[in-house]
Amino acid sequence: MEDLHFVSGKSRRKAPKLTNFHYYRVDLYFQVFDTQLKEVNDRFDEVKTELLLCMSSLSSVNNFASFDKAKIVRLAQLYPQDFDRTYLINLPIQLDNYIHDMKMHSEFSSLRGIGHLAKELVKTRRCTNYMLVNKLLTLALALSVATASIERVFSAMKIVKTPMRNKMGDQWLSDSMLVYIERYVFAFIDNELIM
Structure with a gap:
């Protein structure tokens, strides 16, 4: 009988103790995280998510820390009416020159977002040297405004x-x-x- 008591006591010691800290820190956190992830996935399908990731690669924040040539080329590929085959062939070469130039000039190192980047490119007249990049920046800015406008309309439609x-x-x-x-x-x- 004593052996049985020892075994059941031993198995109780091996069972993990669930504390309030564990519940709020782990279990509840994962539930909230899963809910938010579901909301994001419901709001943005794969195409929209890819589009946003590609657009973020144009950002000048932190001295172009998120620059990703492959994603920027992919962004151009998503718009075949604006970027024909010749443009797509020339874009990677222009992007190499562009990022090298941007990182060499201090006026581009502290910009906050693609809106400021587009203004600075026009101000310094580099928009003509980097016509394809400027075209992508313009497209990204227009998409941001259009998306916000559409969100406003749908939000208003729910009320009206x-x-x-x-x-x-x-x-x-x-x-x-x-x-x-x-x-x-x-x-x-x-x-x-x-x-």
């Missing part, structure tokens, strides 16, 4: 088109959305003038 208003026509929905999205502009216009 409620289940009660679900049967409104396209023109009425479009007009209502415009007024809602640009409500700050309409706030300064007299209602009598609108009517």
Whole structure:
């Protein structure tokens, strides 16, 4: 009987002790992390994620720390109407020259993002030397604005088109959305003038 008690006591000692610290630090953390990862994956499909990663390779932050020639070429490949075969052949060569030039000049070392980089390229007139890079920067900036605008529209649509208003026509929905999205502009216009 004594041996049995010893064995069960020994097996209890081997069982891991779950503490509150372990629960909050590990179990809960993983649950929150999995939830956030699912939300990101639901919001950004593989193509959008690849697009964002490629665009981030253009960033000038930390003296071009995230520069990745292969991802930048891939970004160009995603837009065959803007980057034909000749452009795609010349782009890697231009990128080698571009990154070498950028790292040699101090005015490019402390820039904060692709917007500032695009401005500095124009200001220093290097946009003509690096036409393809400038084209990619312009495309990336336009995509950022377009994506933000689309997000605003869908967010507004959830507010404007409620289940009660679900049967409104396209023109009425479009007009209502415009007024809602640009409500700050309409706030300064007299209602009598609108009517």
